[in-house]
Amino acid sequence: MLPAGIGLGLKPPHYESVLRGGHGIEWFEVHPENYMDAGGLPHRYLQAIAADYPLSLHGLGLSLGSADGVDRAHLRRLQNLVSRYRPAQISEHIAWSRTGGIFHHDLLPLPYCQQSLAVLCRNVDAVQTALGCRIFLENPAAYLSFADNDMAEPEFIAELQRRTGCGLLLDLNNLHVSATNNGFDAHAYLQAYPLHAVGEIHLAGHSVEQLGTEQLLIDDHGSPPPEVVWQLYADVLVRLDHPPPVLLEWDTDVPPFATLCAEAARAAQILQHRQAA
Amino acid sequence: MATLAARQGQFSDLIFAATPPPAAECAAAGLRATAALAQRVAVYRNNVHHALLQALRDTYPAAQRLVGAEFFAASVRAYVRTAPPTAPLLLECAAGFADFLRDFAPARPLPYLPDVARLEYLWQQSYHAAEADSLDPQQLLSTADSAQLADAHCICHPSVQTLHSDYAVGSIWQANQADVPDTEPEQPIDVDRPEWLALLRTGLGLEAQVQLFFLDAPTLALLNQLGAGARLGAAMADTLAEYPDWDAAAGFGFLLKNGFFSQLVK
Numbered sequence: 001m002l003p004a005g006i007g008l009g010l011k012p013p014h015y016e017s018v019l020r021g022g023h024g025i026e027w028f029e030v031h032p033e034n035y036m037d038a039g040g041l042p043h044r045y046l047q048a049i050a051a052d053y054p055l056s057l058h059g060l061g062l063s064l065g066s067a068d069g070v071d072r073a074h075l076r077r078l079q080n081l082v083s084r085y086r087p088a089q090i091s092e093h094i095a096w097s098r099t100g101g102i103f104h105h106d107l108l109p110l111p112y113c114q115q116s117l118a119v120l121c122r123n124v125d126a127v128q129t130a131l132g133c134r135i136f137l138e139n140p141a142a143y144l145s146f147a148d149n150d151m152a153e154p155e156f157i158a159e160l161q162r163r164t165g166c167g168l169l170l171d172l173n174n175l176h177v178s179a180t181n182n183g184f185d186a187h188a189y190l191q192a193y194p195l196h197a198v199g200e201i202h203l204a205g206h207s208v209e210q211l212g213t214e215q216l217l218i219d220d221h222g223s224p225p226p227e228v229v230w231q232l233y234a235d236v237l238v239r240l241d242h243p244p245p246v247l248l249e250w251d252t253d254v255p256p257f258a259t260l261c262a263e264a265a266r267a268a269q270i271l272q273h274r275q276a277a
Numbered sequence: 278m279a280t281l282a283a284r285q286g287q288f289s290d291l292i293f294a295a296t297p298p299p300a301a302e303c304a305a306a307g308l309r310a311t312a313a314l315a316q317r318v319a320v321y322r323n324n325v326h327h328a329l330l331q332a333l334r335d336t337y338p339a340a341q342r343l344v345g346a347e348f349f350a351a352s353v354r355a356y357v358r359t360a361p362p363t364a365p366l367l368l369e370c371a372a373g374f375a376d377f378l379r380d381f382a383p384a385r386p387l388p389y390l391p392d393v394a395r396l397e398y399l400w401q402q403s404y405h406a407a408e409a410d411s412l413d414p415q416q417l418l419s420t421a422d423s424a425q426l427a428d429a430h431c432i433c434h435p436s437v438q439t440l441h442s443d444y445a446v447g448s449i450w451q452a453n454q455a456d457v458p459d460t461e462p463e464q465p466i467d468v469d470r471p472e473w474l475a476l477l478r479t480g481l482g483l484e485a486q487v488q489l490f491f492l493d494a495p496t497l498a499l500l501n502q503l504g505a506g507a508r509l510g511a512a513m514a515d516t517l518a519e520y521p522d523w524d525a526a527a528g529f530g531f532l533l534k535n536g537f538f539s540q541l542v543k
Contacts, residue, residue: 033366037405038435040478041485048483061365067282074365099285102361103370104292105328106321108285111307115281144317147309148278181317209320211313218320 002027002054002088002200002245005271006264009058009249015045017257021052025264027088029056029247035085036077046085054088056200056247057081063103064123064137065096065110075130082131089245091136091169091200092127094120094157111146112156117163124164136167136199141174141206141219145182153178154192161197168194171202172232173225173249177217186232195239203229203267204249222252224263233267237274246271279307291318292325293361329357332367333374336401339453340378340394343387352381368401389444389468396450396474399438403476403487406436411536425543427510431503432540436478436487439501447474447489473497477537490535495520496528500537 005026010018018028028049035046049055061074082090095107110116128135139157151159161168170193179186205223209216225233225248237243248264279287287306291298300314308314333353334341341349356377362370375394378384384391411434421429440446448466451457475490475497492500495516502512513525532538 036366037368038407040405040408040436041483042405043408044483044485063365067280067285071365096285097365099282099289101363102289102293103363103365104289104321104325105332105362105365105367105370106324108288108292108321111281111284113278115278119281143320144303144311144314145309146284146307147304148307149309183311209316211316214313216313216317216320 002056004243004245006268007056007245007247008260008264009247009251010046010049011254012042012045013254014257014260015049018049019045019052023257023261024268025053025261027054027056027245029058032057032059032078032081033061035081050085055085056089056091056245057085057087059090059092060107061097061103062092062123062127063096063098064092064127065094065108065116065120066098066123067096067119068099070123070126071098075127079130089136089200090131090133091138091167093138093140094160095140107140109140109142109144109146112149112151112153113146114150117156117159120160121163124160124166128164128166134165134167136169137161138169138171138202139174139178139193141171141177143181143216143218152184152189152192154189154194158192158194161194166197167199168197169200169202170195170198170236171204172236173202173204173206173221173229174219176228176232177206177219180215180217187235190236190239195236198236198240198244200244201233201236201246202249203233203246205229220252221249224250230266230270234270234274237270243271243274292322293358295358297322326354326357328367329353329362329370333371336368336371337374337394337397338455339397339450340374340390342453342459343390343393343449344384348383352378352384355381368405372398374398389442389446389449392440392442392444392446393450393453396440396442396446396476399440399476400487403436403438403478404485406434406478409435409539412533412538412541414530414533417533417541421541421543426541427508427513428543429509430506430542431509431538432542433500433504434477434537434539436476437500437504437537438476439497439504440474440476441471441494441497442474443471444468445470445472447472447491451489475500475537477535479536492531493523493528495523495525496531499525499528500532503538 003026007027008025010028010030093107097104203225204221205225207218207220246267303314303318304310330353360373375391379391473492473494478487499516
């Protein structure tokens with residue numbers, strides 16, 4: 001299990017700072033796709049860091065929502081990485097990227113219907129069986145929705161969780177982005193969402209694109225989390241019996257390690273406040 | 278209602294359509310007809326394209342510097358249309374770019390460009406190759422007599438990559454590294470000169486660098502033969518038959534001394 005403290009995404013320019021220690025970060029997240037080569041410097045650093053800190057493998061490539069099923073070759077690569085680094089937690093996304101042999105390098109949206117649910121559950125079952133453990137699934141950041149949805153996202157996720165026994169990764173920036181872009185209320189969402197299964201929280205920033213009179217929020221992880229995300233975090237913590245591990249994400253225009261640690265300290269402060277209450 | 282597979286196929290078509298699909302086309306793919314639907318779809322189109330462009334920029338920085346960012350981006354768009362990405366690993370999606378450039382008419386004025394890209398891809402292969410210790414020359418010479426050596430297989434270090442080009446692509450590549458100022462070099466490179474190149478990752482622990490070696494034709498031929506599994510004696514004899522003036526001991530000694538071999542299998 002990941003420690004119930006603050007984690008950061010591991011970036012190559014920060015390898016040395018991470019190893020020097022004294023930063024208060026309790027665990028690190030990596031995208032397995034960045035470590036699926038055989039060896040070299042990235043693996044040497046990751047081995048050194050994994051010796052000192054728990055790792056979370058946060059996948060981008062399994063395409064769990066694909067009607068075409070799970071890519072067995074990619075799953076084998078993930079299995080190899082899991083046996084090599086023994087991560088404390090493994091997570092992926094409620095999304096799809098692959099169809100008809102083409103891999104779209106983005107997390108694409110699913111219609112929320114029985115058919116998607118059946119496909120997603122079958123793929124999640126296959127992965128959990130192959131890895132021999134529970135995986136944690138993240139709610140998407142969406143820019144649009146499907147016309148023939150027959151359930152709302154939190155109901156879809158609750159049913160996914162009930163059928164597969166998976167854990168959940170609640171991304172509060174994604175929630176705010178999707179709620180704004182698709183016109184629903186984030187607090188109402190959390191009422192219907194199975195908070196009991198949350199084993200990790202993500203905090204991140206987004207940008208705003210003006211489309212005529214419309215504002216579209218873009219999940220670019222290129223700035224600190226805005227106040228609305230911090231507020232959602234505080235609200236969710238009150239409703240959880242045990243505060244879960246929390247990750248601060250910053251993936252584009254990555255700032256110096258010290259800036260990330262300063263933002264992380266804010267999350268740690270909120271967490272400590274909750275733990276003391 | 279369309280099947281999920283059909284929906285995903287339709288969404289894929291929206292992503293890879295040559296021009297941004299209008300809202301009506303997006304709605305026909307089952308998307309909810311909201312305000313600015315076409316722009317919403319465009320976010321996904323941009324994400325997919327940007328991920329590939331960034332991956333190719335990261336893999337081929339010298340090629341990009343040679344042609345400029347704008348030309349590079351246009352070639353990547355054409356590349357993606359010819360060879361849509363099939364792998365979840367971005368480096369794999371970048372693999373065919375050198376071959377694509379060879380047939381890409383607008384790049385013809387720079388005939389060496391495909392081989393520069395090829396060298397950059399090999400550099401990535403070398404950088405990420407499996408770990409292995411290099412063979413210690415002293416130990417090798419003390420454990421095997423010359424008859425045993427002739428019969429042995431010299432297993433190349435996993436990071437060894439080789440390239441023969443009709444153009445001076447090793448020199449061009451070196452002159453177009455990020456830390457080399459983008460000014461006219463004092464000694465212009467004679468680009469129409471062939472080069473025989475090898476890459477090897479050196480350095481232990483948290484130090485590692487991929488080194489570029491300028492070999493001669495016979496030494497590269499020997500290295501390629503050994504890499505393909507030939508026995509040392511046979512590979513030397515073949516190479517000498519083609520290049521009678523070659524100093525075989527010096528050529529093999531250079532490779533051995535620099536750590537190109539990881540194992541001797543008798």
